[in-house]
Amino acid sequence: MMPPQPAVTGQTYAVVVGISDYQALTYANGDLRYADKDARQFIQFLQSRWGGRVATSHIRLLTNRQATSANIFEALRLFRKADAGDRVILYFSGHGMPDSLVPYDAQPGDDTRLLTYRAIKAAFHASKASTKLCITDACLSGGMTQSTQSQTLAESIAREGGKTGTVAMLLASRSTESAVETGRLAGGAFTHYLLKGLYGQADLNRDKIVTIRELHRYVSPQVKQITRGKQAPVFYGRFSDDLALSHL
Template sequence: MRGLKEGRGRFYYANGNSLEGEWLAGEYVGNDLEFAAQVGCISGNCTNGKGVYVFPDRKGKYVGYFVDGLPHGEGVVVYRNGDRYEGQLLGGKLTGKGTYFYYDGKQTDGYWNNGSYEGQQKPNAAKYTYEAVHRPALGAHDAKVWAVIVGIAQYNHMPVLRYTDDDAYRMYAFFKSPEGGALADEHIRILIDEEATKTKIKAAMEEVFSQAGANDLVILYFSGHGLRGSFLPIDYDGYNNKFYHEEINAILKASPAKFKLCIADACHSGSLLAMRDGAIENILADYYESLAQAAPSTALIMSSKSEETSLESNSLRQGVFSHFLIRGLKGEGDANRDGVIALQELFDYIRSNVRSYTGMRQSPLITGSYDINMPIAVVRQ
């Protein structure tokens, strides 16, 4: 499966030792006897991390990512009857993009919601159901987070991109998580492909960002094509409907929010530089408390310099920039291990890893008048 060890076999090490048993998505998950004898988490971190889990009825295994003890993110489910699902899960349910392989060789590709097949057309993100996350009560002076997420792959007048829409869904899932602020539905908008017209992106930004209070953080994430001085919405026709950076900057400037962050995974995003002007409740409380203590900020993080191309990776199945952005947000960017991922920490992590991964062909940039300690995410302890 995609060059990964899959099924039963024996692996030989360079020192002559060997390991016999079953592999799933490249991970060793034991042998048949272990499968029959063990249930629950048999390898890794099945609470908040990556692990291998055998269902209590011993009728299947899951290998992938977990949040709050439930399969959540990219993973593989193998059932005892030989069926297999590879793709995205949310809250333990097949939700998102995935492929279901039947034991007889047939397969079903497309999008799933709450365990049900939705079809090959990508549904509106609002159809996806997320388990509610309890948020601590916020006082009048506490900070809130507001976000607009845009991902465009299926361009009509530009080359089709492979992973920009999936990157946007991953960012949306992050901001719905405790580490990302557990944003309520009214605090976040996601626009994918045909929904991401210039008019709709602009309207979403104006609507969401205008609601922000004086202590709040507003975030725009854009993943798609860009030309010098602009992002390209889905309705860009080769000339009309460019979303100019000056327009984006004006909307950010008009927001009453104390903190403003634009994250762009797009070619020529670097031309934005021309605009220089423990418990879930405790996790969230720490995040918003840290946010309230930071100095006023406006920051722009760009995936590449203006003359560079923002790269996608077949092996990562993501844009390189967005891959390390999400990894950094999920905890790897916490350089000083204080449990809060600050803006400068996040950028330093992204820049170092993107430059290394691309052989210096892509160099993310940051600019603006910003507090380097502005908190962007928290790490679950």
């Protein structure tokens, strides 16, 4: 049996976005409560030994009013610094739409400021990184797995990135489902269990490595249970089941 792939073979570059307070929304009509907190907690994981001690200079954090469309697109240019053998990560917690993620300054009826899946594809395609991870805690995020011109976003990124590339999409919900926040967890259900899994709860065989398969096997039932079946995470892309995401 082959050993699991290392969590990080080179450098890691991460763009982390969390938006609770939207420009066009209020708590009465759609603002979130914990998305910015979830983003900060994800960075804490990246900078921990479990996440590979990623350098601060390799991380771009955008929360709330910082997370404008222009700022997100500028931050994604960080991925161009990665070389073969490196890893790039986009983490987004906030509102989602069937074909896009929603920046802070998006306005109803104006699609020009949305972070479309096509734009995400372009940002990943511009990177030479061997491993590309897209993690979204957003409603309808499973839409990334839907075919466009007979090809999903993940398949398109993988194909254009070369046959040896790894592309993994860790998505909070199916394409028709909401992503639930809960006061009981003080965060998004998906991110809460994602991080618990990465910190060790998902190490099902106790080998001190959390693989992507183990993470899915841990996160999915936990999220389904706490949301009473209303939310089912989706892990999708082109990757080995033994892709290591955390070392304990």
